[in-house]
Amino acid sequence: MANQAALKVTVASAPDEWRAPLLAVPLAEGASVQGALASLDAQLGGTIARTLSRGDFRGRKDEVLLLYPEGPLERVALLGLGKAEDAGADRLRRAVGHAVRQAERLRLTSFAIHAEQAAASTRQTAADAARVAADAAVMAAWDYRELKTDEQTAALVPVDSCVILASTAANMAIAAEQGAIYGRAANLARSLAIRPGNIATPTFLAETAMALGARFGLNVTVLDRVAMQQEGMKGILAVAAGSLEEPRFIAIEYHGGGDARPLVLIGKGVTFDSGGISIKPAERMEDMKYDMSGAAATLGALQGIAELQLDVNVIGLIPSTENLPSGTAVKPGDVIGSHLGKTIEVVNTDAEGRLILVDALSWARRYQPAAILDAATLTGAIVVALGNHAIGLMGNNDALIEEVRGAGQTVGERCWPLPLWPEYREQIDSTVADIKNTGGRPAGSITAGWFLREFAGETPWAHLDIAGTAYREEAAPWLRKGPTGVPTRLFIEWVRSRSGG
Numbered sequence: 001m002a003n004q005a006a007l008k009v010t011v012a013s014a015p016d017e018w019r020a021p022l023l024a025v026p027l028a029e030g031a032s033v034q035g036a037l038a039s040l041d042a043q044l045g046g047t048i049a050r051t052l053s054r055g056d057f058r059g060r061k062d063e064v065l066l067l068y069p070e071g072p073l074e075r076v077a078l079l080g081l082g083k084a085e086d087a088g089a090d091r092l093r094r095a096v097g098h099a100v101r102q103a104e105r106l107r108l109t110s111f112a113i114h115a116e117q118a119a120a121s122t123r124q125t126a127a128d129a130a131r132v133a134a135d136a137a138v139m140a141a142w143d144y145r146e147l148k149t150d151e152q153t154a155a156l157v158p159v160d161s162c163v164i165l166a167s168t169a170a171n172m173a174i175a176a177e178q179g180a181i182y183g184r185a186a187n188l189a190r191s192l193a194i195r196p197g198n199i200a201t202p203t204f205l206a207e208t209a210m211a212l213g214a215r216f217g218l219n220v221t222v223l224d225r226v227a228m229q230q231e232g233m234k235g236i237l238a239v240a241a242g243s244l245e246e247p248r249f250i251a252i253e254y255h256g257g258g259d260a261r262p263l264v265l266i267g268k269g270v271t272f273d274s275g276g277i278s279i280k281p282a283e284r285m286e287d288m289k290y291d292m293s294g295a296a297a298t299l300g301a302l303q304g305i306a307e308l309q310l311d312v313n314v315i316g317l318i319p320s321t322e323n324l325p326s327g328t329a330v331k332p333g334d335v336i337g338s339h340l341g342k343t344i345e346v347v348n349t350d351a352e353g354r355l356i357l358v359d360a361l362s363w364a365r366r367y368q369p370a371a372i373l374d375a376a377t378l379t380g381a382i383v384v385a386l387g388n389h390a391i392g393l394m395g396n397n398d399a400l401i402e403e404v405r406g407a408g409q410t411v412g413e414r415c416w417p418l419p420l421w422p423e424y425r426e427q428i429d430s431t432v433a434d435i436k437n438t439g440g441r442p443a444g445s446i447t448a449g450w451f452l453r454e455f456a457g458e459t460p461w462a463h464l465d466i467a468g469t470a471y472r473e474e475a476a477p478w479l480r481k482g483p484t485g486v487p488t489r490l491f492i493e494w495v496r497s498r499s500g501g
Contacts, residue, residue, distance in 0.1 A: 006187060007141040009134040009180045011164045011173045012112075019072040020112040020163065024099035026079045026121045028087040029059040036116035036167070044069040044076065051078065061091065062477065064098050077102050081121055090412050092122045092129065093136040097478025100140035103159045110161035113137070115172065127171045130164050131179035135411075137162040138183025139485070140478040144194045178308065182411065182492055185304030186485030192296035193471065193483035197272030197289045202248040202320035205269055205295055209250045209318070212299065216306035219253040233319075233363075234337035235344070235355040240321040242276055242329025247321035249360070250295075252302050254314040256499075261370040262313035263498060265302075265491055266360045268353045268376035269295030269320030276323045276349030277331050290483060291353070293470035294375035295320055301491035308492070312499035315367050319356035323349070335433045339363060340455050345433040353378050354437060354448055358455040371400055371460040373494065374452065375487050376467075381444030383468040391415040391469050391487060394449035395462035404462050407494040413486050415464065418446050425450050464490070 025040070025048070033041050033049045041048040047069040051057050057065040063080030079095035081087035096113060103111045119129035141159045166172050192200055192208065206222045213220035228237055228249055240247035250269075253262075270291040274280060280288065295318040302316045330336065334346045336355070340362035344355065353376050364372055382392040391408065393415040395401045401417055408415040427439025427447045435454055439447030449463050469486045472479060 005160060006180075006184050007138050007160055007162055009137060009162050009164065009176050011130070011166065011176050013166055013168055013172070020074065020110075021108045022075045022077060022099070022103050022106065022111040023073050023165070024077050024079055024096065024111060024113045026081050026092060026095040026118045027057070027059045028081040028084040028121050030084060031059055031121065036114070036120055040114060040117065043071060044073065045071070047076070048078070061086075062094060062098065064102065066102065075106070087122050089122060089124065089128075089132045092118055092132050093412060094477040096133050096136035097140040097476065100137060100159055101477065104157070107157045109157060109159060110163065111159065112163040112165050115164045115166040126166055127175035130166070130172050131175040133164060134162070134176040134179030135183045135489070136478045138180050139186055142187045142190060143480065144191060144482070181304050181307045182489045185300040185307070185492060186488040188303055189293070189296040189300030189485040189488045190483040192299060193290055193293045195289070197322070200289065200292065201245055201271055202269065202322070203246060205271070205292065205299070205318060205320050206248040206250050208299055209252050212303055212306075213252065216303070218302065218306060219255070221251040223249040231339065231363075232337070233339050233359040235339065235359040236319045236321055238330045238334075238336040238346070239270070239276070239323050239352045239355050242326040243322040243324040245271075245322045249363075250318040250320065251363075252299075252316040254302060254305055256309060256311050257313040260313055262315045262367050263495055264315045264317060264364045264367060264369040264372040265298050266317045266357060266364065266372065266374035267294035267296070267298030268292065268357055268374070268378065269318045270323055270353055270356070271320060273323045273350070273352065274325060276329050276352060277325050278348045278350040279325055280350060287471065290471045291377050292320065293377050293466060293483065293486070296483070297375055297485065297488040297491060300485060300488035301495070304488065304492040305495055308496065310496055310499040312495055314495055315364070315369065317360045317364060319360045321356060323352045338455070342435060342454065343433040345430040345436040347436045348438045351438040351448070354451045357452055361452065361455040361461075365457060365459070369459055371397075372456060373404065373462050373464065373491065375464040375491070377470050378465045379445045379448050379467055381441070382465040385418075385445060386416055386468055388468045388472070389414065392445050392465035393417045393462060394420050394446065394465075395460070396420070396453055396456060397460035397462070400460045400462050403497065404464070404490070404494055407497060408487070408490045411489040411493045413469070413490040418449065420446065420450055420453060
């Protein structure tokens with residue numbers, strides 16, 4: 001979907017014979033020249049050892065030093081990981097991001113990563129380091145330019161190739177390709193999320209799903225407004241009532257697990273959220289194009305799962321609409337129905353995401369799923385609680401919550417569990433309907449989670465509130481400003497762990 005082709009990742013098993021315009025070497029503080037690093041340094045005439053002995057490079061977090069040794073390696077970038085005890089996969093992602101930025105600055109189209117040194121510095125296996133490095137390189141190289149026309153942008157030189165160097169290729173090519181698949185999936189989600197609301201409409205998301213279905217042999221069902229009326233999807237239709245843009249309900253089915261009960265992924269797809277009658281402040285309302293980040297992640301995850309050919313059945317569900325004010329829009333105080341049959345008092349029309357998600361949760365029951373995950377930019381309250389560094393995680397099954405938390409830790413999309421105690425449920429009691437759609441400011445993320453729980457039934461279910469992590473105000477070394485793709489890679493990792501792949 002992006003206008004720029006994905007960075008290609010390959011593996012070379014003879015680093016002493018490979019010629020690279022830029023070689024990335026991640027090092028922690030206090031690194032010594034031994035093992036794989038000593039072998040490399042011998043090829044460089046002792047350049048790294050001399051640099052470290054003089055204190056010109058100390059390995060601090062995000063430190064970068066370019067060396068120009070004699071020989072086939074034109075440039076070597078020493079990349080700081082920080083203190084040795086902190087130098088794990090997350091720091092490696094940052095270091096690889098710095099390598100990509102250095103290549104861009106130097107107008108290089110390719111670079112290499114010394115996988116064995118990356119593994120030694122971050123206490124991972126070489127295969128794990130290759131997987132993380134490939135993932136990070138693909139994501140760092142992503143750059144959305146589709147709507148730009150100026151000559152300066154057209155003249156930019158993209159980094160389109162990354163070679164992972166190792167003395168043995170055993171398992172490395174498979175690991176690197178897995179990492180690249182994760183990165184490409186996240187980049188699909190980012191390319192969808194960054195598009196403005198007049199382009200990335202519900203119809204556009206449905207067309208994207210259809211294209212994925214044709215490419216990977218997925219079964220795709222798309223319901224329009226009339227079909228949703230026939231199905232009784234009154235939550236989605238209520239939110240869509242204020243907009244001329246047609247809503248869509250999208251179901252994508254990946255069948256790789258025989259007769260096993262499927263896993264269901266649900267993503268909120270509000271392609272633009274004005275707040276409806278309870279309209280948002282004008283400041284930064286343009287960012288509300290990101291309110292479909294959960295839907296984008298679901299589409300990206302289905303692409304990644306299909307590319308990995310996992311032995312599991314997965315259903316992706318995307319309720320999608322705009323939320324706009326008009327004479328036909330749902331109003332505060334209105335009571336609406338839902339696909340499940342429960343009646344809902346709409347206290348605030350800006351609490352719309354939960355109204356469309358509950359129809360998807362109800363629809364999911366027909367698959368008799370083994371477990372359900374949903375992802376949504378649901379509440380500003382989660383940003384107040386956790387900032388921009390963690391996903392809010394809630395659910396009805398402790399074992400599932402730990403699975404999701406572990407998957408997030410593995411891919412660097414961290415989650416923090418919040419309680420769904422019965423006392424919080426009382427905040428969304430309604431005097432005129434079965435339930436109301438917001439419990440007010442106190443514990444706003446938790447009461448939103450409770451609202452969803454009412455429609456999840458007994459199926460193991462977890463909710464990810466990604467309002468603080470779906471997009472960034474500032475760039476990170478391996479993520480540009482804008483959409484992050486969260487939680488695409490978490491979705492894939494969780495499904496992969498369930499498949500045994």
